[in-house]
Amino acid sequence: MRNPQLNDNGELQHLLTLDGLPRDILVAILDNAAPFTEVAEREVKKLPLLRGKSIFNLFFENSTRTRTTFEIAAKRLSADVVNLNVSTSSTAKGESLLDTVDNLCAMQADMFVVRHAASGAPFLIAQHLHQQGRDDIHVINAGDGRHAHPTQGLLDMYTIRHYKRDFTGLTVAIVGDVLHSRVARSQICALRTLGVPDIRVIAPKTLLPTDIEKLGVRVFYDMHEGLRDVDVVMMLRLQNERMNGALLPTPQEFYKVWGLTAEKLARARPDAIVMHPGPMNRGVEIDSSVADGAQAVILPQVTFGIAVRMAVMSMLAV
Amino acid sequence: MRNPQLNDNGELQHLLTLDGLPRDILVAILDNAAPFTEVAEREVKKLPLLRGKSIFNLFFENSTRTRTTFEIAAKRLSADVVNLNVSTSSTAKGESLLDTVDNLCAMQADMFVVRHAASGAPFLIAQHLHQQGRDDIHVINAGDGRHAHPTQGLLDMYTIRHYKRDFTGLTVAIVGDVLHSRVARSQICALRTLGVPDIRVIAPKTLLPTDIEKLGVRVFYDMHEGLRDVDVVMMLRLQNERMNGALLPTPQEFYKVWGLTAEKLARARPDAIVMHPGPMNRGVEIDSSVADGAQAVILPQVTFGIAVRMAVMSMLAV
Amino acid sequence: MRNPQLNDNGELQHLLTLDGLPRDILVAILDNAAPFTEVAEREVKKLPLLRGKSIFNLFFENSTRTRTTFEIAAKRLSADVVNLNVSTSSTAKGESLLDTVDNLCAMQADMFVVRHAASGAPFLIAQHLHQQGRDDIHVINAGDGRHAHPTQGLLDMYTIRHYKRDFTGLTVAIVGDVLHSRVARSQICALRTLGVPDIRVIAPKTLLPTDIEKLGVRVFYDMHEGLRDVDVVMMLRLQNERMNGALLPTPQEFYKVWGLTAEKLARARPDAIVMHPGPMNRGVEIDSSVADGAQAVILPQVTFGIAVRMAVMSMLAV
Numbered sequence: 001m002r003n004p005q006l007n008d009n010g011e012l013q014h015l016l017t018l019d020g021l022p023r024d025i026l027v028a029i030l031d032n033a034a035p036f037t038e039v040a041e042r043e044v045k046k047l048p049l050l051r052g053k054s055i056f057n058l059f060f061e062n063s064t065r066t067r068t069t070f071e072i073a074a075k076r077l078s079a080d081v082v083n084l085n086v087s088t089s090s091t092a093k094g095e096s097l098l099d100t101v102d103n104l105c106a107m108q109a110d111m112f113v114v115r116h117a118a119s120g121a122p123f124l125i126a127q128h129l130h131q132q133g134r135d136d137i138h139v140i141n142a143g144d145g146r147h148a149h150p151t152q153g154l155l156d157m158y159t160i161r162h163y164k165r166d167f168t169g170l171t172v173a174i175v176g177d178v179l180h181s182r183v184a185r186s187q188i189c190a191l192r193t194l195g196v197p198d199i200r201v202i203a204p205k206t207l208l209p210t211d212i213e214k215l216g217v218r219v220f221y222d223m224h225e226g227l228r229d230v231d232v233v234m235m236l237r238l239q240n241e242r243m244n245g246a247l248l249p250t251p252q253e254f255y256k257v258w259g260l261t262a263e264k265l266a267r268a269r270p271d272a273i274v275m276h277p278g279p280m281n282r283g284v285e286i287d288s289s290v291a292d293g294a295q296a297v298i299l300p301q302v303t304f305g306i307a308v309r310m311a312v313m314s315m316l317a318v
Numbered sequence: 319m320r321n322p323q324l325n326d327n328g329e330l331q332h333l334l335t336l337d338g339l340p341r342d343i344l345v346a347i348l349d350n351a352a353p354f355t356e357v358a359e360r361e362v363k364k365l366p367l368l369r370g371k372s373i374f375n376l377f378f379e380n381s382t383r384t385r386t387t388f389e390i391a392a393k394r395l396s397a398d399v400v401n402l403n404v405s406t407s408s409t410a411k412g413e414s415l416l417d418t419v420d421n422l423c424a425m426q427a428d429m430f431v432v433r434h435a436a437s438g439a440p441f442l443i444a445q446h447l448h449q450q451g452r453d454d455i456h457v458i459n460a461g462d463g464r465h466a467h468p469t470q471g472l473l474d475m476y477t478i479r480h481y482k483r484d485f486t487g488l489t490v491a492i493v494g495d496v497l498h499s500r501v502a503r504s505q506i507c508a509l510r511t512l513g514v515p516d517i518r519v520i521a522p523k524t525l526l527p528t529d530i531e532k533l534g535v536r537v538f539y540d541m542h543e544g545l546r547d548v549d550v551v552m553m554l555r556l557q558n559e560r561m562n563g564a565l566l567p568t569p570q571e572f573y574k575v576w577g578l579t580a581e582k583l584a585r586a587r588p589d590a591i592v593m594h595p596g597p598m599n600r601g602v603e604i605d606s607s608v609a610d611g612a613q614a615v616i617l618p619q620v621t622f623g624i625a626v627r628m629a630v631m632s633m634l635a636v
Numbered sequence: 637m638r639n640p641q642l643n644d645n646g647e648l649q650h651l652l653t654l655d656g657l658p659r660d661i662l663v664a665i666l667d668n669a670a671p672f673t674e675v676a677e678r679e680v681k682k683l684p685l686l687r688g689k690s691i692f693n694l695f696f697e698n699s700t701r702t703r704t705t706f707e708i709a710a711k712r713l714s715a716d717v718v719n720l721n722v723s724t725s726s727t728a729k730g731e732s733l734l735d736t737v738d739n740l741c742a743m744q745a746d747m748f749v750v751r752h753a754a755s756g757a758p759f760l761i762a763q764h765l766h767q768q769g770r771d772d773i774h775v776i777n778a779g780d781g782r783h784a785h786p787t788q789g790l791l792d793m794y795t796i797r798h799y800k801r802d803f804t805g806l807t808v809a810i811v812g813d814v815l816h817s818r819v820a821r822s823q824i825c826a827l828r829t830l831g832v833p834d835i836r837v838i839a840p841k842t843l844l845p846t847d848i849e850k851l852g853v854r855v856f857y858d859m860h861e862g863l864r865d866v867d868v869v870m871m872l873r874l875q876n877e878r879m880n881g882a883l884l885p886t887p888q889e890f891y892k893v894w895g896l897t898a899e900k901l902a903r904a905r906p907d908a909i910v911m912h913p914g915p916m917n918r919g920v921e922i923d924s925s926v927a928d929g930a931q932a933v934i935l936p937q938v939t940f941g942i943a944v945r946m947a948v949m950s951m952l953a954v
């Protein structure tokens with residue numbers, strides 16, 4: 001079966017998910033991102049790589065933060081960026097989603113950055129483009145439902161590699177609401193691809209998918225046990241809308257058991273790094289002293305995220 | 319009386335309506351648009367024609383789609399584009415509309431792209447600019463109430479000319495809600511100017527203006543009759559907010575009688591083209607098999623629309 | 637104590653308030669703005685001064701008008717501009733305001749243009765940047781609560797200097813809702829710094845702060861008295877939301893007593909200029925005949941405002 005992310009030469013055609021993305025391409029993205037971190041420190045933070053290209057931020061789900069990272073990445077590559085916040089109401093039918101896409105294709109789009117509440121929407125668009133013979137147009141998944149958030153996964157891998165160099169001896173723990181997290185899925189896929197031998201998820205049973213072990217992870221229901229001797233702690237964001245619901249106790253109770261405090265972090269290796277995809281709920285999934293502490297690499301994640309997005313965009317569109 | 323769209327040398331000063339636009343100017347726009355269709359196929363889809371010009375998308379009525387086409391056109395001409403979504407509430411008084419315009423003029427605007435729910439708003443702005451001695455600032459009407467949508471009319475003419483070459487032997491049918499359509503008015507004006515001998519409107523009586531024949535069109539109340547031997551079928555969009563109202567039966571009933579199906583289209587010439595200004599209500603005014611069929615030129619309309627808008631902008635501002 | 641607006645060399649680091657801004661810096665901004673007024677009249681209204689810089693319009697309070705002036709100024713300096721409309725709800729806690737700022741810093745921002753309903757928010761951000769060692773990032777206050785609106789104050793000074801040349805012999809009256817006006821505070825600070833000997837405020841008692849005389853102004857409760865022989869009349873905007881409230885009579889009654897009419901303006905010097913920060917409530921704080929009259933310099937204020945903002949941005953970021 002054809003890998004919808006690759007073209008016939010095995011090159012990156014779309015970035016839809018890290019699940020099934022070949023190891024050499026994943027590593028190539030990380031390698032290509034490195035020089036882009038330097039661009040951001042220049043006087044003129046701009047390269048002409050995508051000059052005259054039209055990139056559409058097609059956000060069917062509002063996310064100022066994610067939209068901004070892609071907008072900045074595209075502008076630093078000199079692309080023309082158009083932001084489209086499309087209310088899902090006006091595209092209730094799948095048909096009109098594709099009509100919208102067809103219209104933007106007819107405006108000679110070069111790339112779509114797609115955020116959608118429905119898992120699979122970016123896949124649907126990529127498939128449709130192929131059927132229309134528009135393999136000159138590229139899709140980046142900027143988060144679809146509970147499915148995937150591949151650029152987040154990639155910037156996490158970039159961050160780990162930056163601080164730990166080698167993946168093959170690492171113990172990595174992913175902590176929190178795995179059930180609803182597209183970030184966690186992307187992280188697990190990438191960690192496995194890169195050869196991390198010990199991937200752990202730490203969460204209450206109500207926030208874990210039933211078949212999570214099948215992804216090749218070890219499950220822990222206790223922070224003290226799960227964090228023991230880990231090299232990397234990847235916290236997940238607790239969605240506000242899930243708190244106080246049926247699946248969760250109060251934020252205070254959650255914090256007490258599952259929040260990352262200095263005391264719990266002490267169970268990890270002394271040189272363990274702490275990551276978070278943001279935005280953080282301080283005092284819920286993470287304590288401020290940890291979020292702002294010496295082991296946190298949360299802000300470098302954001303910096304690397306711009307470079308990784310520039311790398312993906314330039315690999316797709318150049 | 320002075321033609322508010324032309325300057326003293328008879329050149330295009332504003333694009334407000336196709337009604338009264340001299341034939342040579344209309345044809346010049348179409349001629350100028352042709353090379354811009356090629357720009358869109360280049361590696362670097364950008365020309366420096368409007369570099370350093372400030373274009374304001376002044377949308378008093380929300381329309382992501384139309385705004386996007388003008389934004390893309392302006393960016394491909396290297397202009398600086400500022401999007402202003404102005405709620406009509408804050409400009410309830412005509413006075414404050416002109417205060418808003420005066421302010422943007424004082425910011426050294428070069429061009430306004432204006433969308434407004436009130437017919438005549440772009441005229442009012444153009445007139446005001448003239449009174450203020452600001453003939454260096456240009457207005458493009460991007461749709462005003464039920465009055466006009468001239469760039470849509472122009473891209474329609476570009477499309478017809480592209481596929482049919484000559485206007486003087488054509489039979490063209492406009493189908494649907496003519497009463498509320500600013501698109502239909504712009505189309506009829508342009509078709510007459512370009513010498514189309516047989517312009518037909520096909521609609522239920524409740525969706526036709528009472529004096530429609532005065533525009534020089536033939537009226538049909540029956541699809542099978544009206545579509546017979548036509549070269550061009552121009553479908554109109556049925557506004558969602560009009561459905562199920564007093565003027566209309568249900569969408570299903572409308573589709574049965576007035577929706578363009580393959581069977582009805584068979585009454586037209588075999589090489590007839592099918593046009594639609596978008597966004598389409600599939601299964602209401604048009605059947606999907608027709609919308610996606612070999613005779614449809616709906617997506618080329620969008621592509622030509624960018625080129626036509628680039629042509630208008632460059633004629634006004636260069 | 638360290639002046640948070642200046643760096644260790646006494647150069648402008650942030651623009652937060654005109655209160656305490658040294659006279660030589662204030663004058664330098666006005667001097668630097670002058671050539672930028674000429675840029676706006678060129679064919680290509682663009683300079684490469686901030687090419688490759690990332691400027692974030694961080695608006696926690698909606699203001700299309702002010703945002704547009706900064707966007708235009710930044711684009712004419714060739715900066716990359718990203719607009720962020722951040723609802724205050726998502727940043728209810730001061731903590732998350734700073735997390736938002738930290739994230740944008742990590743994206744290698746060069747400048748924040750901040751509008752916030754809370755007085756002091758831009759100060760808080762500037763202080764935080766300093767604590768984080770990010771003195772490479774600059775903050776411009778685009779209006780914070782009732783506190784300050786320094787670029788408005790600066791453009792007002794530019795306007796007065798343009799028309800009156802010298803500040804040291806002037807009588808200036810500020811008229812209207814001083815109590816709620818961040819504009820009035822910025823104006824008074826700047827007028828004092830520039831040596832205006834006679835600064836008057838004219839307002840009903842209910843719209844004056846209790847300690848207003850401490851700012852070095854003379855208070856008048858009567859328009860005819862207060863406007864006598866003034867050189868400059870600076871009208872304030874009456875916020876719609878304050879009308880018909882406890883502090884105010886109806887708009888009609890306010891207009892009768894406090895609205896600037898030709899008859900009241902006749903009390904001022906014949907060459908007095910009339911200013912207004914916009915948007916105007918015609919027929920409330922100002923009569924249309926005055927707003928559009930020969931003494932009004934309200935639209936030049938807008939033009940000078942772009943130049944002043946370009947000057948501030950280029951002084952901060954170059």
